[in-house]
Amino acid sequence: MIHVQLxxxxxxxxxxxxxxxxxxxxxxxxxxxxxSYTTDWINLxxxxxxxxxxxxxxxxxxxxxxxxxxEDSAGPANLGGGCYMPPLKALWMIPP
Numbered sequence: 339m340i341h342v343q344l345x346x347x348x349x350x351x352x353x354x355x356x357x358x359x360x361x362x363x364x365x366x367x368x369x370x371x372x373x374s375y376t377t378d379w380i381n382l383x384x385x386x387x388x389x390x391x392x393x394x395x396x397x398x399x400x401x402x403x404x405x406x407x408x409e410d411s412a413g414p415a416n417l418g419g420g421c422y423m424p425p426l427k428a429l430w431m432i433p434p
Contacts (some may be wrong), residue, residue, distance in 0.1 A: 343356065345403040349402075366381070367379045368380060371394075
């Protein structure tokens with residue numbers, strides 16, 4: 339959740355919402371069944387639980403942080419056939 343927490347701060351999500359999400363995911367437990375065995379309950383320590391509506395949104399926000407961190411070092415991508423995709427910074431056009 340560290341990357342998600344950073345992403346939420348960078349996106350100016352209100353602190354009370356951040357605390358609520360931290361509380362929700364800090365108590366999240368799961369187990370995995372098979373045809374012959376079910377594991378013990380374990381705490382979710384890394385990642386986001388699927389099935390929670392906010393998980394997809396939190397994943398996208400966290401990926402946005404990773405992409406922004408790489409935008410200065412990424413050059414144009416050669417897509418083949420003479421096609422090039424400009425660097426991420428040129429695509430986003432978001433003021434710093």
